Amino acid sequence: xxxxxMLGFRRGQLEYFGKSAARLDDLLSFIPARIAGLSLVAGAxxxxxxxxxxxxxxxxxxxxxxxxxxxWPIAAMAGALGVVLEKPAVHRLGVGASPLATDIERAVRxxxxxxxVSVALAVAAFVVGVTILRxxx
Numbered sequence: 334x335x336x337x338x339m340l341g342f343r344r345g346q347l348e349y350f351g352k353s354a355a356r357l358d359d360l361l362s363f364i365p366a367r368i369a370g371l372s373l374v375a376g377a378x379x380x381x382x383x384x385x386x387x388x389x390x391x392x393x394x395x396x397x398x399x400x401x402x403x404x405w406p407i408a409a410m411a412g413a414l415g416v417v418l419e420k421p422a423v424h425r426l427g428v429g430a431s432p433l434a435t436d437i438e439r440a441v442r443x444x445x446x447x448x449x450v451s452v453a454l455a456v457a458a459f460v461v462g463v464t465i466l467r468x469x470x
Contacts, residue, residue, distance in 0.1 A: 370406050372450045394411070411427025413440075
């Protein structure tokens with residue numbers, strides 16, 4: 334990701350130098366971005382926010398960013414909060430007003446709940462993996 338940010342220029346002499354870093358970043362972030370988006374939907378449900386809105390906006394808007402991956406968590410959070418998250422003249426995800434300072438606390442609760450969901454999934458995957466691999470010893 335750092336190489337992509339530093340070298341992934343779209344014009345000039347270094348245009349092709351950073352393309353491999355950008356494509357590798359896209360590939361390595363493909364699954365984590367989708368897990369993050371879905372975890373935010375689950376986190377919205379646990380935090381008492383708009384889980385259905387998060388899922389609806391995620392499904393509708395995740396392709397509206399330049400990156401194939403960044404739209405997943407952005408769209409999910411926009412839907413969870415019922416706001417529009419935008420990068421002016423680049424993309425606009427969600428429906429509603431722009432976020433206010435009061436939305437920060439709500440967003441933090443959604444992210445904290447999503448982290449709990451993600452850790453629970455990681456622990457479950459580890460336990461399943463250990464259980465499956467144990468007979469192979």
